[in-house]
Amino acid sequence: MSGYRRQGNRGGFDSRNKLSNAGPRMEWKPKGKVDVSLESASCSQNDKSSNMLITEESAAKDVVCGVDDLKLASVSGNDDDNSQKVKQFGDKSQNEDVNGRLSHTGFDICQKGVSSVIKLKPPLHKINRDIRNQNKQSMKGKNIIFLRPGMVLMKGYISFDDQVSIVKTCRDLGISAGGFYQPGYSSGTKLHLKMFCLGKNWDPESSKYTEFRPFDKSKPQEIPEKFQGIVKKAIQDSNEFIQGGNRSSDEGRLIPTMSPDICIVNFYNKSGRLGLHQDKDESETSLRKELPVVSFSLGDSAEFLYGETRSIDEAEKVILESGDVLIFGGKSRLIYHGVTSICPDTAPTLLIEATDMSPGRLNLTFRKF
Numbered sequence: 001m002s003g004y005r006r007q008g009n010r011g012g013f014d015s016r017n018k019l020s021n022a023g024p025r026m027e028w029k030p031k032g033k034v035d036v037s038l039e040s041a042s043c044s045q046n047d048k049s050s051n052m053l054i055t056e057e058s059a060a061k062d063v064v065c066g067v068d069d070l071k072l073a074s075v076s077g078n079d080d081d082n083s084q085k086v087k088q089f090g091d092k093s094q095n096e097d098v099n100g101r102l103s104h105t106g107f108d109i110c111q112k113g114v115s116s117v118i119k120l121k122p123p124l125h126k127i128n129r130d131i132r133n134q135n136k137q138s139m140k141g142k143n144i145i146f147l148r149p150g151m152v153l154m155k156g157y158i159s160f161d162d163q164v165s166i167v168k169t170c171r172d173l174g175i176s177a178g179g180f181y182q183p184g185y186s187s188g189t190k191l192h193l194k195m196f197c198l199g200k201n202w203d204p205e206s207s208k209y210t211e212f213r214p215f216d217k218s219k220p221q222e223i224p225e226k227f228q229g230i231v232k233k234a235i236q237d238s239n240e241f242i243q244g245g246n247r248s249s250d251e252g253r254l255i256p257t258m259s260p261d262i263c264i265v266n267f268y269n270k271s272g273r274l275g276l277h278q279d280k281d282e283s284e285t286s287l288r289k290e291l292p293v294v295s296f297s298l299g300d301s302a303e304f305l306y307g308e309t310r311s312i313d314e315a316e317k318v319i320l321e322s323g324d325v326l327i328f329g330g331k332s333r334l335i336y337h338g339v340t341s342i343c344p345d346t347a348p349t350l351l352i353e354a355t356d357m358s359p360g361r362l363n364l365t366f367r368k369f
Helices: 057-061 124-140 160-174 225-245 284-288 349-355
Strands: 094-096 102-104 143-148 151-155 193-198 201-203 208-210 262-268 274-277 293-299 301-307 316-320 325-328 336-343 361-367
Touching: 143 225, 143 316, 151 225, 160 193, 160 225, 160 262, 160 293, 160 349, 160 361, 225 293, 225 325, 225 361
Parallel strands: none
Antiparallel strands: 094 102, 143 151, 151 325, 193 262, 201 208, 262 361, 274 336, 293 325, 293 361, 301 316, 301 336
């Protein structure tokens, strides 16, 4: 579920513009205050149309965040009309050694060891709010929402401890060989996204799975057993919920079981988006059996759209929050889906405290090749 957007250029002091004795000293005046309240950063229904408008050239070509990120959204409605293909260029974390070979130094999704970042302790009311939310969730038990046949949303399914473990594991995998990298287009424009794969490599340029990553020949590591366990348990709990509430009409509603052998891990910033698309690069057998895609959300929340067609106006919308699991398989395996926006500063404060995770959304999507 990838792509990511621009951040404004940082202003800086130019040492060449020094004060001289040629004229009077200018009196410095402070700038006005900037509104950084949560209300100003929240997602709303009014954002639905404006969030899909991208004015910058790089944004127009960018693919952006979400379930199975890095897929090009077709404006014409025909997948074959996408003439702009993704070409993988190494980012600054990949440098050539003395023999001209790519040397991967990794990208850290957490803020550990970054001396330029001054980490402020979160306000007590935010910590207390997170604790209350955790307690409410534990009292509720499983909160599963049936969206459509073969598609369910499991709110807060991943426990806090497991969220911390997943973030830390992805951080360690991301800074190792075969870890996070930044793809780009043949035009030279780079995506505002970091990505790596487990099990098999997904090549954005060819839209195919391969055993090795083309630009550095690295082989993806295997999916951790803990991740596998959460995926299988989520599918099992989803089907128990469906059977429990719809015993007389289960046909076509249940989600096929599977053991994932592919995971695409994406980390994207809070301005990421993803046009409506289908996940259909898996094998013919996997698609014929309608084996599900299972998505983990961690960090900032996202507005997620899904529907029968590419039409945004006809799509349904749900909010994916940290700890949510979304599953679509069976009759919903080829559902169109995408992300219209990321809700800034919505990640649980306790998760940020425990992991030093950078602002943005971490998304893991599991599937069977």
